Amino acid sequence: MKKVTVTAKTVDEAIAMALKQLNAEKNQVTVTILEEPSKGFFGLIGARLAKLEVELNINPIEEAKQFLQEILAAMDVQASIEVKKEKDHTLFEIMxxxxxIIIGRRGQTLDSLQFLVNTVGNKHSDSYLRIVLDAESYRLKRRQTLEQLADRLAHKAIxxxxxxxxEPMPSHERKxxxxxxxxRKNINTYSEGQEPNRYIVIQAKR
Structure with missing residues (x-):
């Protein structure tokens, strides 16, 4: 439940009812007063209750984190998620x-989970979010492996x-x-092919 419409004798009473239904604190919601309360004539005739619409403010990062926690539980993986705000992305470090099992062959499972988590996060965000998933420092180790591969193949091309x-690889690994x-002034690199089979070509400059 993300939004409720409630009525009560006063605005404060209506807000309290809504917070209870949403299981939230006041600073977590947006309140829209649809109808102000009125006592009516002699406090009886024409009396009107306060009518409010109360919407839960959704934190896209928290929604994405909760989604990932549910997936990990379904996979029977005992792990916690540490959220770190980086310069151009938010890191979900799975501990x-x-x-x-969640990394998969060459990080394919981790990449798939990352895609799903980003989809959920951006569904609830007004601006683009980039969430990166990592486990057992896989991203760092993979980058080091790719750089070593690039260095070796560049020498081969020269x-x-x-x-x-x-071989084909996802866009973030090609990057x-x-x-x-x-x-390197003596090397050109470019990509060819169509996703998901797009690959890098290394060519020595003449």
């Missing part, structure tokens, strides 16, 4: 043991004079490689 095609190699 627990044996989290391989030495052989041939273009080198990487890691593009960024890592962009300062």
């Amino acid at each position: 627990g043991e044996d989290l391989g 030495k052989s004079g041939q273009i080198v095609k990487l 890691v490689i593009h960024t890592f190699l962009q300062e």
Whole structure:
């Protein structure tokens, strides 16, 4: 329940009723008075109750976090979620043991969960939210692996004079490689193919 319409003798009584129904505090809701109360003639004839619409203010980050907690519980994963505000995104650090099941092969399960969590968060947000999921520092380890791969294949492209095609990978992983190699004056990188089979091409400059 996110919104209720209530009536009572006074505005304060109506708000109290709504807060009880929503299980919320006053600072968590927006109150719209639809009808002011009126005592009427001699306090009897034409008396009118206060009518209010009270809406729960939804925190998109909390909604996304709760959604993720429900998924983890359904997967029978015992874990907690630590929320960290970063410069350009919000990090959900999943804390627990044996989290391989939510990481998946090359992070595919983690990426899928991240997509769903972002969908839920942005559904309740007026501006675009970017939520990044991580577990067991997988993102850092994966970035280091990708940078090592990029370095090795760049040397291969230079030495052989041939273009080198990487395997398909998601856009955020391609960005890691593009960024890592962009300062190298003797290397060009670009992407080819259609999602989800888009891949990076490394080419030595002539």
